[in-house]
Amino acid sequence: MKLFFLILLSLTTSSTADPKYAKPGCNYMCGEVKIPYPFGIGANCSINKWYNVDCNSSTPYLSALNSLEVLDINLDYQSVSVNVSMFSDCRNPVRNSSQISNINLDGTPFLFSKLDNKFVVEGCGNAVILDHGRVVTACSTICHNDSVSEIISSSCLGINCCQATIPYNLKSYSMNLTSLERQLGGDGVCGSALLVKENSHVRSVAGNISYVPISLLWTLTERDQFNCCSSRFRVDLDLGNGNSLASYKCRSYEGHLKGNPYIVDGCELLLDTQECQWCRYHGGDCHYEDVYHEDGNMIISKLNMTCHYYPLYNHYEGKISLGVILGVSISMGVLFLVAISYVLYKVIKKTKAKRRRKRFFKRNGGLLLKQQEEADPYLFDKTILFTSRELEKATDYFNENRILGRGGQGTVYKGMLIDGRIVAVKKSKVVDERQLEQFINEVVILSQVNHRNVVKLLGCCLETEVPLLVSEFIPNGTLYDRIHNVTDEFPMSLNMRLQIATEVAGAVSYLHSETSIPIYHRDIKTTNILLDDKHKAKVSDFGTSRFVSLDQTHLTILVKGTFGYLDPEYFQSSQFTEKSDVYSFGVVLVELLTGEMPISLTRFGENRSLATHFMLAMEEGRVMSIIDAMVIKEGTRDEILIIANLAMRCLNLNGKSRPTMKEVVAELENIRVSHVPSMVQTNFQQIMQKEELHIITYGESTSTLISVEDNFSK
Structure with a gap:
């Protein structure tokens, strides 16, 4: 019975009429080759002149492409295979030569197919394909003294022969050949390099013209007038360098469609296939769905038929089938396993x-921090250990838009805690053990400090890949930006500069003499001085700071600091004292007074360092020429000279001759008290013409200032 049914199905399916492939009145066969539309035999049978086919002696030729012989036309892949002539002279070796392809597809709707073609090289040497001078692909071989038959039968894997793919569809190409030759039984040498359809390469060439097949993609644009018997969709063909060519294709269901989808009535869709009829015969239902897959640059679609059964009850006995019970049981088991998993x-x-x-x-x-806590339990009473989740939410997962600044030791982000507080989160760089010690050192030091002009530490987080510090947010940026990015809208008055200098000096004095254990900051500079919303100074960045026992006068440590602020005496001796911080503060004071950079390439020689530039100006009695115009406008000559002399004392090359920070604070307070802001001051030009300034002599002579780069080490 089943055999009879299969025979009946085969008879019914084979009795259908022949499908249409060409336009009405046009022939679609030339010899053994089928010529479907949009190609056509004759001018009126094709979509345009490029697709005209001449049928001469039962052999089809593309008349618009130098009458290339057509071997095959594929509607699914939108490709046409043609024969291309290949010339090889076996009497002369090919050495360092260049060839241009004998087909140029520029201006045509055809492309060399990336999917179907291979670049094949025979002989020994090197060959490359060039697209407008740019190398597209290359192949290199080595040769053995084999016979011709051995060469032909060997695999094309680099010995006597190699092959490579092309990365995208080409319009035209040229080849560069280097010593491409092949031993032919010792009688001579010859070689060849060409683009050829895969698995079709003719290996033996006997010194005359031979033909090799090559695959071309054919394209249709919106301007081409054609109608599909199914739907039409767009295909983007890769042309390299990010360029593509839009082509339009009629949908065809491979294996389930007879005829030509490019003709309105050319489709014959075989929905009721033998498989579907067999499915229905056994009580099933045929379900068809589109299946798309991309092969190279062409999209092929199929109809995928599945047979669905719905046996809620046995067809013959009306009872619940065993398959349903097994299916439900297995489904429940799978769901249970998924839930457990x-x-x-x-x-x-x-x-x-x-x-x-x-x-x-x-x-x-974390262990080092616990050791510090065990040594002094009162040290961390007010320090909070934040979780990684808290800080990720606060900084929007460390969004680039939240970055406040970047430094040598890490990046600072702006964040908002759950309670609404705005904070600054310092994310250290990937650190080694020495940098970890600096980080923990900063936590310990800031936990000790409680001063209105020092940035307050709120806590830290050690659960992340790199450690995090959480401190109060200071909104107005750094003193460096305030000095050197001057705006007419908010100029820095002399009174504001004196206030900032006094507050910074007070904070450093507090670190030196008022904490339970003296602290040396070791990196005082304008970028480490922040300004709050009322322009109050806040000293920050204690990564390189150190505790000093009460009986110590100095620290002998590796030289670290910032170019332009580093104490020359510390650089020479590696001994850091509290007077080294005084020197760095002196540079900050001069920066406030002059508005100039600590290091400037516009100044020459020794004057590149602001400290040296200032001290030379003082010695030569021309210091008023480098003072900021706003300072001269608002201050008297005597006030400016008092501040300048204080800066000179701080910059003394002999550390013992420098004042303490406590003395600096006292002098700045006196200057602030005596200063009365006024807009009516002595004319600057008159000041410049007055007698030379009286300079206080400071022990050693002021030679060139010695300074090092940030994090300089011996």
């Missing part, structure tokens, strides 16, 4: 995250 996954993920946080805590100095 999901729960286990979440538990394992949570456990791994917890272990990772513990590992980061240890690596980021």
Whole structure:
């Protein structure tokens, strides 16, 4: 019975009429080759002149492409295979030569197919394909003294022969050949390099013209008038360098469509295939769905038929089938396993995250922090350990838009805590053990400090890959930006400069003499001085700071600092004292007084350093020429000279001759008290013409200032 049914199906399916491939009145066969529309035999049978085919002696030729012989036309892949002539002279070796392809497709709707063609090289040497002078692909071979038959039968894997793909569809190409030759039984040498359709290469060439097949893509644009018997869609063909060519294609269901989809009535869709009829015979239902897959640059679609059964009840006995029971049971089991797997996954993920946080805590100095806490339990009373989740939410997962600044030790982000407080989160760089010690050192020092002009530490986080510091947010940026990015809208008055200098000096004096253990800052500079909303100064960045025991006068440590602010005496001796901070403050004071950069390439020689430039100006009695115009406008000559002399004392090359920070604070307070802001001052030109300034002599002579780059080490 089943055999009879299959025979009946085959008879019914084979009895259908022949499908249409060409336009009405046109022939679609030339010899053994089928010529479907949009190609056509004759001018009126094709879509345009490029697709005209001449049928001569039962052989089709593309008349518009130098009458190339047509071997095959594929509607699904939109390709046409043609024969291309290949010339090889076996009497002369090909050495360092260049060839241009004998087909130029520029201006035509055809392309060399990336999918179907291979670049094949025979002989020994090197060959490359060039697209307008740019190398597209290359092939290199080596040769053995084999016979011709051995060469032909060997695999094309680099010995006597190699092959390569092209990365995109070409319009034209040229080839460069280098010593391309092949031994032919010792009688001579010859070689060849060409683009050829895959698995069709003619290997033996006997010194005359031979033909090799090549695959071309054919394209249709919106201007081409054609109608599809199914739907039409767009295909973008890769032309290299990010360029593509839009082509339009009629939808064809490979294996389920007879005829030509480019003709309105040319489709014959075989929905009721033998498989579908067999499915229905057994009580099933045929379901068809589109299946698309991209092969190279052409999109092929198929109809995928599946047979669905709905046996809620046995067809013959009316009872619930065993298959339904098994299916429900298996489905329930699968759902249970999926649920258990999901729960286990979440538990394992949570456990791994917890272990990772513990590992980061240890690596980021958590043990060192605990040791410091055990040594002084009162040290961390007000310091909070934040979780990584808190700080990720606060900084929008460390969004680039939240960055306040970048420094040598890390990046600072602006964040908002759950309670609404605005904070600054300092994310250290990937650190080694020495940098971790600096980080923990900053936490310990800032936990000790409680001063209105020092940035307040709120807490830290050690659970992340790199450690994080959380401190109060200071909104008005750095003193450096305020001095050197001057705006007419908010100029820095002399009174504001004196206030900032006094506040910074007071903070450093507090660190030196008023904390339980003296602290040397070691990196005082205008970029480490922040300004709040009322332009109050806040000293920050204690990464290189150090505690000093009460009986110590100096620290002998590796030289670190910032070019332009570094104490020359410290650089020469590696001994850092509290007077080294005084020197750095002196540079900040001169920066406030002159408005000039600490290091400037516009100044020459020794004058590149602001400290040296200032001291030379003082010695030569021309200091008023480098003072900021706003300072001269608002201050008297005597006030300016008093401030300048204080800066000179701070910059003394002999550290013992410098004042203490406590003395600096007292003098600045006196200057502020005596200063009365006024807009009516002595004319600047008159000041410049007055007698030379009286300079206080300071022990050693002021030679060229010695300074080093940031984080300079011996």
